[in-house]
Amino acid sequence: MSKTVLHQLTLLEIVNAKAATRPYTLVNGGRLYVLVKPDGTKLWRWNYDFAGKTKTMALGRWPEVSEKEARAAHAAGRQLLRLGVDPMERRRQTKAQARFNVNSTFESVAKTWIREQKAHWSVNYLDKIERRLVKNVYPWLGSRPMSVLLCS
Structure with a gap:
């Protein structure tokens, strides 16, 4: 039984990749690749299948994410797939948990969410959301710790 040898991108191949009029890919193997955009940006991407769907995971921008780091993230992702985890x-779950600590209350998390969203909302909509939370939600859930409210 012969083993298939996967091509791994070299630093020189990535450095020499020039911008083109359309995005193109530099294949690393194992569905890991560098996407070269028309503006010259080089992004690590990984295509994988989960639950019957093909998904593309962003691993970071080159050179901030090196070849070694991208391959390590790829290997870790493949291990999660073997365990049946997307x-x-x-x-996404890890980032969500990092946004607040165990002692955060619903009200503090809601206020953080409002600060992040208000750039996308009109002033009237922002006022309406804040009024509803203050009147209807904070009295019931505002002081409750998020660790109690989160489902496992």
């Missing part, structure tokens, strides 16, 4: 969902 790597992007795991990353």
